[in-house]
Amino acid sequence: MNLAVYEWRKLFRLPALWVFLALCLAFNALLFASLSPYDRALFNETSAVSEALGQRVDEDFLAALDAMPATENRELLLQSVTGMEDIFETYDTRELSDFYTGVVESSPLAVKWMTFKYGLLAGRVAHLAETDAAMDLYAGPVTYGSHQFLFGSLFRAVLCESAILAMLGTLYPLGYEGMHRTEGLACSSRTGRKLRRVKVLAALPASAALYGLLAVCTLVPYFLLYDYGGIWDASVSSQFNYFSDMLVVRPFLTWGDFTVAQYLAAALALGAVLTAVFSLLASVCGTLVRSPYLAALVLGILCFGGMGLVSAFGELGWWAAYLIACFQPVMVWLSCSAWFTELGLNAVLPWQETIASGLNLLLWGGGALLALRWFERKDVS
Amino acid sequence: MLSVEHVTKTYGSFTALEDISLTFTPGVYGLLSPNGAGKTTLIKMLTTLLFPTRGQILWEGEDIQALGAEYRGLLGYLPQQFGYYPNYTPRQFLRYAAALQCIPRREADGRIGQLLETVGLGDVADKKMKKFSGGMLQRVGIATAMLNDPQLLILDEPTAGLDPRERVRFRNLIHALSGERIVILSTHIVSDIETIAGQIIMFRDHRLYCCDSPAHICAQFQGQVFQLPAGTPLAPGQFLLSEGQGADGPVLRVLCETPPPMGRR
Numbered sequence: 001m002n003l004a005v006y007e008w009r010k011l012f013r014l015p016a017l018w019v020f021l022a023l024c025l026a027f028n029a030l031l032f033a034s035l036s037p038y039d040r041a042l043f044n045e046t047s048a049v050s051e052a053l054g055q056r057v058d059e060d061f062l063a064a065l066d067a068m069p070a071t072e073n074r075e076l077l078l079q080s081v082t083g084m085e086d087i088f089e090t091y092d093t094r095e096l097s098d099f100y101t102g103v104v105e106s107s108p109l110a111v112k113w114m115t116f117k118y119g120l121l122a123g124r125v126a127h128l129a130e131t132d133a134a135m136d137l138y139a140g141p142v143t144y145g146s147h148q149f150l151f152g153s154l155f156r157a158v159l160c161e162s163a164i165l166a167m168l169g170t171l172y173p174l175g176y177e178g179m180h181r182t183e184g185l186a187c188s189s190r191t192g193r194k195l196r197r198v199k200v201l202a203a204l205p206a207s208a209a210l211y212g213l214l215a216v217c218t219l220v221p222y223f224l225l226y227d228y229g230g231i232w233d234a235s236v237s238s239q240f241n242y243f244s245d246m247l248v249v250r251p252f253l254t255w256g257d258f259t260v261a262q263y264l265a266a267a268l269a270l271g272a273v274l275t276a277v278f279s280l281l282a283s284v285c286g287t288l289v290r291s292p293y294l295a296a297l298v299l300g301i302l303c304f305g306g307m308g309l310v311s312a313f314g315e316l317g318w319w320a321a322y323l324i325a326c327f328q329p330v331m332v333w334l335s336c337s338a339w340f341t342e343l344g345l346n347a348v349l350p351w352q353e354t355i356a357s358g359l360n361l362l363l364w365g366g367g368a369l370l371a372l373r374w375f376e377r378k379d380v381s
Numbered sequence: 382m383l384s385v386e387h388v389t390k391t392y393g394s395f396t397a398l399e400d401i402s403l404t405f406t407p408g409v410y411g412l413l414s415p416n417g418a419g420k421t422t423l424i425k426m427l428t429t430l431l432f433p434t435r436g437q438i439l440w441e442g443e444d445i446q447a448l449g450a451e452y453r454g455l456l457g458y459l460p461q462q463f464g465y466y467p468n469y470t471p472r473q474f475l476r477y478a479a480a481l482q483c484i485p486r487r488e489a490d491g492r493i494g495q496l497l498e499t500v501g502l503g504d505v506a507d508k509k510m511k512k513f514s515g516g517m518l519q520r521v522g523i524a525t526a527m528l529n530d531p532q533l534l535i536l537d538e539p540t541a542g543l544d545p546r547e548r549v550r551f552r553n554l555i556h557a558l559s560g561e562r563i564v565i566l567s568t569h570i571v572s573d574i575e576t577i578a579g580q581i582i583m584f585r586d587h588r589l590y591c592c593d594s595p596a597h598i599c600a601q602f603q604g605q606v607f608q609l610p611a612g613t614p615l616a617p618g619q620f621l622l623s624e625g626q627g628a629d630g631p632v633l634r635v636l637c638e639t640p641p642p643m644g645r646r
Contacts, residue, residue, distance in 0.1 A: 002480045013468070181464025185525065188428040189481035190454040380430040 003191065007173045007202035014172065017165075021214070024161040028218040031153050032225070039142045044227045045073040046140045051230030055136045057081045080141045080240075087239045087251060088129035093122045099248055100345060103319075110319035113348040120350055121342050124253060131257065133235040138260065143240035146226065147252075151267060152337030154222055158214050159271050159333055163278040165214070166207035167299055170282035173199045175292025187380045197372050200283040207279040208272055215268060232261040243337075245344025254340045255350045267339055273357045277329045280364035287371035303330045323348045327356040382406055383427070383533060383563055388436035390422050397422040400436070401589050403582065405533075405563045409555070411574030411595075412567040414584040420567040421461055423584075424537045427565065428458045440533075454482065457531030461538045461567075463522035467511035471502055471521045474510065475528060482529045489528070496524040500554065516547035520554070527558060534564045540573050552577055607641055608632040616641065 097118035104110035177183040241252040289295040313322035383405040479489030500520040611631035
């Protein structure tokens, strides 16, 4: 613990870290500029309405909404909810299955996987129909925009910045002794080469703390602007929410029942796991590659090269390889706006982002352990 | 007791050290050889930074790699290029080094105060090291190496880059700290060790050349060192040791078994 504190001190005393963090927050603040004040007013009014009337749109809700004092936003809301039906009662996943099996038809294995996934999704649709999740108001007509802004823009930015910080925040302590020529001193001490283990372990909570800081500093202002008081209990599978992949729009079909609050909590938790994955990935590179600059380059190649590989597999029609490559941490990050849904062409399994993050955690955790063991027998020049 | 048994270190086809066997008991040892002869390689193997390609190094009969932390816990090491954190004060840096040596904080704090006084840095103990001179940094280095009161103290070219006054001061410091421990001091400057080393270890062509006391080594060449006027051509069997200024002008110091015609002892 004592040595971990020294490692944290080295990292958090780095001015560049705070400059980068400030730039990230400035960028996130710029994202707020894209918000429409009209949508915000409608969102807050919808939240107030649902706080008073509840989230479930039924006859009582409609009657009560109709009886409320008339405002422009209330009229808009009323128009949106009038005539709402449970879309899941008539929804058939075969359409999606046919579309995606058509896309990947050149690969029989990929066709099999897609058929399997959409077969399972049919059961979820039946469950959502039973629970009337589609009849939740969420944020009414501004649901998609607000959901996409929160999870597709803000959360994606936080996650990306946290991943970068986690990687740099891991590489920096790992390269610190080399940069200051203290590696000989450290490796000949009683702690010895095990100092690397301390550095890797210290980088994990440091990455989590930076992620938490970024998330709090970005999301708190958003929740101050957008009143989620009446929204938290809404189902994210409300018919006002949807997901679009390859220009095909489909309801927001999650593999489990999520309220907005639960969805945000689950996304934040998975984000923390993904941040740890990026930190471990950097641990492997930083241990195997001596120079922190070279290690950063290797990391960049791994991340961007991985994305390029997915794209190349898609272009070549190697769909089985494409679907496997979607398990990479970067691909999990890219799909963050629709986590816990079927993810279209980016997933072959239910809960793929969760499974992929868990597998990556095991893979890179194991990789870090092996790299550290390798370092134990490495000459330190 | 530290034993080096038939140790060889190779890097691909390059042999840095070949078949070195040595035994160290408490006392000061001077590792003397030209640059690139393998001093640092041996020191890095003694400090577990490098692994021998062949042979083994034993501490009290046990392999130092197998002993691991236990061995490193009784080792003090000052590397050739002492690395430090410029924004740390000597006290902070020594606290960090103490943490690396797993020394409890309270115990470390007492020892750090004593050591900083011993090396003459008591008055700058809380000043950042970025403005320290080379000599001051080397003194921080020796304090770091002494932190765990090591039984084996290894100093790799500790006087390199120091001015003459600092070198004398450093030699005195090492002499004062030697006590009942093994001190291995590497240098290519004879004057660094001639007065403080009990044994001199010399390498030639990456092999052990000799390991003997300075007096015994000097006795071997007694009556074989002569001064010749500068410009005198060297005959076969005469080896140039150095050039210098004699009473009558520039001279050559040569080693030869038979006195040269114009030679003076």
